[in-house]
Amino acid sequence: MELPIRLSKTSREPIYHQIENQIKALIAGGYLQTGSPLPSIRLLAKDLETSVITIRRAYQNLEYQGFIQTEQGKGTFVAEIAKEKKQQVKITSVYQAFENALDVAISYEYTVEQIKEIFEEVLESRSHKGDANK
Amino acid sequence: MKTLAEIRQIQKQVDEFTLGPLDLTVEAGTITALVGNNGSGKSTLLKLMMNLAKADTGNIKIANTLVNDPEEEWKTHIAYQPQTMIGWDAFTGKALRDFIAPLYPAWDDELFNQLIQAFSIPLNKRFAKLSQGMQRKLSLALTISRNTSILLLDEPTAFMDISSKQKLMQFLTEWMESGERAIVMSTHQVDDITKLADYLCVLQDGNWKGTYEKETMQHMYWQYWMRDALPSEPFPGEVSREGKQFITNKPEATETYLDEHQLSIVNQQTLDLEATLTLLLNK
Incomplete structure (x- = not known):
């Protein structure tokens, strides 16, 4: 597998959208650098066990938003992206992760107070390990 | 396209x-x-x-x-x-190649040789003498290379x-x-x-x-696991149920229904392709 993309079996988010967002995150996070090649549509479809139609849709959206560019006969590459845009992707994905966690908590009927408590506790245990509060 | x-x-x-x-x-x-x-x-x-x-x-x-x-x-x-393959038994892989290749203007000999090598196909043995798997590989090589x-x-x-x-x-x-x-x-x-x-x-x-x-x-059927016993009334789009889990082809309508009736979901996921095909073929 060329790209560390994991499709969710539990999310109703369309598959092309999941792929689109995860590639954006790989670009924003620096795993995919400007100019690095992306797998061909057919190859990524095989790796992710989806169809070329789905991958093409994801690539087209990414290209439209300026994250990647296709050079005729050469392939698809990561485009030059402004810092602010990368920042925006990071912010969105962090918000998304918190929203997902909240959904789980709400489904177990936790109150806002309890959720805050859990958040504080998790943060606290992390700072002991030294990987937060840097 | x-x-x-x-x-x-x-x-x-x-x-x-x-x-x-x-x-x-x-x-x-x-x-x-x-x-x-x-x-x-x-x-x-x-x-x-x-x-x-x-x-x-x-x-x-x-x-x-x-x-x-x-x-x-x-x-x-x-x-x-x-x-x-009918009528191939008496011929070797090489003879078959020499017969088929000229019939196809786009024949790709390089690809043919790659396939022969990758699958270790003996070209000097008669077709009938090859194992079933090897026969399949040879006939694939002779088909794909027609390009x-x-x-x-x-x-x-x-x-x-x-x-x-x-x-x-x-x-x-x-x-x-x-x-x-x-x-x-x-x-x-x-x-x-x-x-x-x-x-x-x-x-x-x-x-x-x-x-x-x-x-x-891949998003046709959704499986839900519920916290409590299922109500006797069927869920929207329900196609099957067993114990505390059921399968539906209308996830949106089902979730609205679950909300309205305050029923708690433990887990949910799409059915994989194999299970989806089985359902489609047994309908």
């Missing part, structure tokens, strides 16, 4: 069995898997596409030409691998060992890379379907159940 083959309202009766009516459009750059139980009409459909069987009604166009056209130029655009724009494969990976299947998938993936070719394949192998197919044409006892884009199929 360029249309390479077009099937319209095709129907074919063989004794008690009727295939169709069925439509199928094959576009460049796509792989279509024909799926269905044994005897569902997959091989018959491939034969109709090659004009090896005549349709009762409807028509089939390959490269914009009707397949029953007296002018048979369309045959150079399509290569077909049947399940059994036609359409490839029809009838259960290409049957009798193949795991590593050969992987290699074949690799070859077909690369063969499709240009985006100008198409494959139609019948298969019972889950891997062929999950890793290669873009469209699934589903057949049941000759009845065409539809052709689905893979993503549509």
